[in-house]
Amino acid sequence: MLQIPLxxxxxxxxxxxxxxxxxxxxxxxxxxxxxxxxxxxxxxIARLAKxxxxxxxxxxxxxxxxxxGVRLKPDLVLQVGE
Numbered sequence: 001m002l003q004i005p006l007x008x009x010x011x012x013x014x015x016x017x018x019x020x021x022x023x024x025x026x027x028x029x030x031x032x033x034x035x036x037x038x039x040x041x042x043x044x045i046a047r048l049a050k051x052x053x054x055x056x057x058x059x060x061x062x063x064x065x066x067x068x069g070v071r072l073k074p075d076l077v078l079q080v081g082e
Contacts, residue, residue, distance in 0.1 A: 042075045049078050056080050 010018040012029040023030055046058045059077040066072065 038075075046076055049076075053078065053080060 008018050010016055010022055010027055010029075013027050016022050016026060025031075042060070046060055049056055049058050057079045059079070061073060061075060062077060064072045064074075
């Protein structure tokens, strides 16, 4: 079984210990590529929705505030009809 030393630095950025938390939340090198993939998929879904759903409106990364004052920013909102 492969064991990684507890204090081994991140193989991507070399800045911090390579923990699951660092890889998933902190590592700028890994997060940049993940964000680029995420944005690519989001744009493809928006494009397909506009092409395939007649009368649909697609809003990307719009900020909504609930009546309780909570701010939400969904990646995509697909609205069909009113």
